[in-house]
Amino acid sequence: MAMWLCKHLNSNLLSVGNLIAKEFSSLAADARRHYQKFKTVPSMLLIRLVQERLSEEDCVRRGWILDGIPETREQALMIQTVGIVPRHVSEWPPTPWGPSPRAAAPRSTIVLSAPDTVLIERNLGKRLDPQTGEVYHTTFDWPPESEIQNRLMVPAGISEGETALKLLEYHRNITRILPSYPKILKVIPADQPCVDVFSQALTYVQSIHRSNAPFTPRVLLCGPVGSGKSLQAALLAQKYGLVNVCCGQLLKEAVADKSKYCEMILPFFEKETAVPDSIIMKVLSQRLDQQDCVERGWVLHGFPRDLDQAHVLDSWGYKPNRVFFLNVPFDSIAERLTLRRTDPVTGERYHLMYKPPPTMEIQARLLQNPKDAEERIKLRMDLFYRSAADLEQFYRQAITLNGDQDPYTVFEYIESGIINPLPKKVP
Numbered sequence: 001m002a003m004w005l006c007k008h009l010n011s012n013l014l015s016v017g018n019l020i021a022k023e024f025s026s027l028a029a030d031a032r033r034h035y036q037k038f039k040t041v042p043s044m045l046l047i048r049l050v051q052e053r054l055s056e057e058d059c060v061r062r063g064w065i066l067d068g069i070p071e072t073r074e075q076a077l078m079i080q081t082v083g084i085v086p087r088h089v090s091e092w093p094p095t096p097w098g099p100s101p102r103a104a105a106p107r108s109t110i111v112l113s114a115p116d117t118v119l120i121e122r123n124l125g126k127r128l129d130p131q132t133g134e135v136y137h138t139t140f141d142w143p144p145e146s147e148i149q150n151r152l153m154v155p156a157g158i159s160e161g162e163t164a165l166k167l168l169e170y171h172r173n174i175t176r177i178l179p180s181y182p183k184i185l186k187v188i189p190a191d192q193p194c195v196d197v198f199s200q201a202l203t204y205v206q207s208i209h210r211s212n213a214p215f216t217p218r219v220l221l222c223g224p225v226g227s228g229k230s231l232q233a234a235l236l237a238q239k240y241g242l243v244n245v246c247c248g249q250l251l252k253e254a255v256a257d258k259s260k261y262c263e264m265i266l267p268f269f270e271k272e273t274a275v276p277d278s279i280i281m282k283v284l285s286q287r288l289d290q291q292d293c294v295e296r297g298w299v300l301h302g303f304p305r306d307l308d309q310a311h312v313l314d315s316w317g318y319k320p321n322r323v324f325f326l327n328v329p330f331d332s333i334a335e336r337l338t339l340r341r342t343d344p345v346t347g348e349r350y351h352l353m354y355k356p357p358p359t360m361e362i363q364a365r366l367l368q369n370p371k372d373a374e375e376r377i378k379l380r381m382d383l384f385y386r387s388a389a390d391l392e393q394f395y396r397q398a399i400t401l402n403g404d405q406d407p408y409t410v411f412e413y414i415e416s417g418i419i420n421p422l423p424k425k426v427p
Helices: 002-009 015-022 027-037 044-054 057-062 073-081 117-121 146-152 160-180 194-205 229-239 247-256 261-269 275-290 293-294 307-315 330-338 360-364 374-394 405-418
Strands: 012-015 062-066 111-115 127-129 135-137 185-189 218-222 243-245 298-301 321-328 341-343 349-351 400-401
Touching: 002 012, 002 062, 002 194, 012 015, 012 044, 012 057, 015 027, 027 044, 044 057, 044 062, 073 160, 111 349, 117 160, 117 330, 146 405, 185 194, 185 293, 194 218, 218 229, 229 243, 229 298, 229 321, 243 247, 243 275, 247 261, 247 275, 261 275, 261 374, 275 307, 307 374, 321 374, 321 405, 330 341, 330 374
Parallel strands: 012 062, 111 185, 218 298, 218 321, 243 298, 321 400
Antiparallel strands: 127 135, 341 349
């Protein structure tokens, strides 16, 4: 598991075996002599080896994963004392996919658990490639290449009796190691396919610990017309006090209030053409610079619609710290929008499926906004999805959600994405 994580994250794997095999190191030479004689390395010498390795450039630059260290509470305390502070911790008993990766961290711990009988049975199927050091399994991870199959060998120490002794030693030590990291344990069942275990471990390793530092959300909602951006923005504003900033609404308000930008915007409204980005940014910046947006944060929707607008927004210094893409298929959007109607007498808005008019008299006088015609909706959706890929590439930390579900379910996903730190993405 540790080897898979290192390959995926392009980090360095540190284990007792590769630490004592290091060349041109007097500490490693002392450790080798002691290991050959006693089959173990003194704790103090091991921690000094770890310190020496972690000070090298590749570990500083690319990070590292400790495999099989610490093995005892004494080593865990020594690691903390010398200031070795990993960001995440894994603790699990020997498995068929490799040795027992163990590490220590002050903020998070993963505990992989499985019954000893399952672990003993699985461990019997372990096979080792002597050329590459890769670990395979006769049932769960058998190599497809016949060349590799022919050179696989049974590693030493995997018999039922030897595995039972290792598990006994593991259980004796793990109960004393874990109290060094209270309130930060994450349990992942190891009695499942190794790919699933790896996926959960990778997700956790890429997560970032929540900070108590003040955080002002600057949220950007992207999605085609009818994807629910306005509703989600209203829910965020209601629950968290964020300022709901709708770009289209701002432009309409600027015209209605006869602001200084009215004469600049009105000709484009009359011709039903797009307002230039430069004018939009002037109106938008005026709103985002107000004190309530600065203090409480904001949720923006309706802008940017393409990559050029995203660059303009970024160049003006308005960088969202959370970006969400709401994906909804055309059929669902058509159902949401084409059935909308407005009562010209009362101004009340209805939906023929979700909020039908109470009487036939009202239904007879309902009108449809020309913008809700199916042809115009399809055109607007096509325009959005032409630029969607570029926007997702620009906002690399964006979170993509399925918007074709209950709006409060979508809101819970958005809420989780805002409250929790963004996961790290591997380049």
